[in-house]
Amino acid sequence: MIDNVHHQHSTSHEPQHDTPDAANSTPTPSTTPPPTSTAEPPGADRPPEADALIPVRMLNEFTYCPRLGYLEWVQGEWADNLETRQGTFGHRHVDKPDRKSISAPKEPADAEKQDGDVIHARSIMLAADQEELLAKLDLLEIDGDRATPVDYKRGKAPDIPEGAYEPERVQLCAQGLVLRENGYACDEGVLYFIGSRRRVVIPFDDELIARTRQLVQQFRETARAGAIPPPLDDSPKCPRCSLVGICLPDETNLLREAATADTPPTKDGLRRLLPSRNDALPMYVQDQGVMIGKSGDRLTVKQKGEQLSSSRLIDVSQVSVFGNVMFSAPALRELTIRGIPVCHFTYGGWFHGITSGLTHKNVELRIRQYATAADPAGSLDIARRLIMGKIRNARTLLRRHLGDREAPVLRQLNEYHRRAGHAPTAETLLGLEGMAAKEYFAAFFTLLSGRHEFDVNGRNRRPPRDPVNAVLSFVYSLLVKELTVTLQAVGFDPMLGFFHTPRYGRPSLALDLSEEFRPLVADSVVMTVFNNGEVTGDAFIERAGAVTLTDAGRRSVIAAFERRLETEITHPIFGYRICYRRILEVQARLLARCVLGELHEYPSFCTR
Amino acid sequence: MRQVHLIAYDIADVKRYRQVYKAMCGHGDPLQYSVFRCELSEIELHGLKETLWPILNLAEDRVMIVDLGPVEGRGDDCIEYWGEPRVAPPDRAATIV
Secondary structure (H helix, E strand, O other): OOEOOOOOOOOOOOOOOOOOOOOOOOOOOOOOOOOOOOOOOOOOOOOOOOOOOEEHHHHHHHHHOHHHHHHHHHOOOOOOOHHHHHHHHHOOOOOOOOOOOOOOOOOHHHHHHOOOOOEEEEEEEEEEOOOOEEEEEEEEEEEOOEEEEEEEEOOOOOOOOOOOOHHHHHHHHHHHHHHHHOOOEOOEEEEEEOOOOEEEEEEOOHHHHHHHHHHHHHHHHHHHHOOOOOOOOOOOOHHHOOOHHHHOHHHHHHHHHHHHHOOOOOOOOOOOOOOOOOOOEEEEEOOOOOEEEEEOOEEEEEEOOEEEEEEEHHHEEEEEEEOOOEEOHHHHHHHHHOOOOEEEEOOOOOEEEEEOOOOOOOHHHHHHHHHHHHOHHHHHHHHHHHHHHHHHHHHHHHHHHHOOOOOHHHHHHHHHHHHHHOOOOHHHHHHHHHHHHHHHHHHHHHOOOOHHHHOOOOOOOOOOOOHHHHHHHHHHHHHHHHHHHHHHHHOOOOOOOOOOOOOOOOOHHHHHHHOOHHHHHHHHHHHHHHHOOOOOHHHEEEEOOEEEEOHHHHHHHHHHHHHHHHOEEEOOOOOOEEEHHHHHHHHHHHHHHHHOOOOOOOOOOOOO | OOEEEEEEEEOOOHHHHHHHHHHHHOOOEEEEOOEEEEEEOHHHHHHHHHHHOOOOOOOOOEEEEEEEEEOOOHHHHOOOOOOOOOOOOOOOOOEEO
């Protein structure tokens, strides 16, 4: 069962996430087990059934941190960091399968007769049904019936008596066990540390073998149980782990402790493990008839051959297009490969579609999302928190800007907030939300300067009948777009919500999660653009009572919205500085933790 | 977080030169011929290495990478231009066309 498959490899003592990323990997043909032919994280491309073989690389991750092993193998999560990329790069030679034919292990007598050369084979995939393991060997040295696995590691050889840390030794030993089951004699393996260019020989003694088998069993039981292991507690392993932004170890621990201790979570002492903002930013294209193309690793926007803009692809996080914008096939292909979503709006700003690659594999999350949505009690629990968050944030916005801390509307919103916490049915909650929104908007419109000029007459939509409502609707549409992209990236199905009922073409879950962010992100943008004079009367066109933004007006609003998402604030629970765009992602991940049962209640995001 | 890197190169072969130029355009902006200003995070800098190494012949070519510092701050303050750069350094903002 020897097969060459482009696969995994590992680094030194940090998590070994050196999967070739989708952008620059080439699939290698494969014939025998498993049914995988693409360069993807192991396990990610096949659902880990209870009897699936455990890739030894995943065993390494599980040994490093059980939660990491679960996230990567069972949930199919993946993220790159510098170390994983360096690991992939360090493996570029051993990842190229050679076309050498390797005969099955010879009979010992036979082998003695031949004193042939040692065979070196690269990138070998082997399975072992008895040990329930699947191994990808970087380099295999075969001398007669004796085989020595050589595993490449990114870093330097650690200065410890065992020669290497446990995850690497267990991984190597598992490779040895696979070789033994395939008929080779194998009592030791070699770890080659690229950083120090040193080979470290690891003998497979009884202790190591017993430990390896014990871990295989534990991993299998964990996967079968379907419960994600808890995060490590304040571990030095976390900052270097590439999945830290998915796992949220300190955040999860804090919220779990707060739930059991029955005291509000405190905001000091959390390590900053997440970047405060993303390097890449969205691109909006609203000029009609332009062509989005690709030139090298840049995305170009051209109109009648004239280049309007050119951005590095590494600077683009998403592309939003309004109306008639064309894409070249290479550009679209590159965007999907890189996991950059394309959001489609009508010319009028109605968000109606999204084009994205097949990038997400967390099936477990989606199954639990459907189960939660089908369960009225579970959905209501989450919906209550979302609406409470919305009312609380609406109240905060008014409190800050009304200049009257005793205003009746603040008291009323407090009351609605309290009642939303005990709403017995979804209908009651919907009613409370509606009443709170009415009170809130009545006060909100008084905060806009020049509102007489703009003739605001309460909240109205479909179509908006005054400029303020036109901007509100447009900004809500941008917010829902942003959350749809975020939820999809986290692994949710954005179309199925817990509060908003599913309707054709509506990203209900994005609408759900947008509730708490409407005052914080959208309404504050509306206040900014009107009160700072960023949009004026000539930014609008009125047609038969319906008011829409002009291109120039829309440009100003998008710019203000993007500035808001880039604003860094101190997180009210976790205490570190982080921009709103990242907060959207953290909230989506916390919602996932809640749906997966790890957090008892969804912690809505409320500023103070 | 990204740092500003000044990257300059000598390439001995015309074909490789064009390949390197095209690859560099995906990572930064040419201030002058063969001199690029690149805003790159650690991982993006590594991405540049992944892209360039298969093209380069290091027996004949050379590349120099200077880390000028954070994008906001020293990274840009330490460059003085006489005459217009070929491509002006970009602002950090969402692209709206």
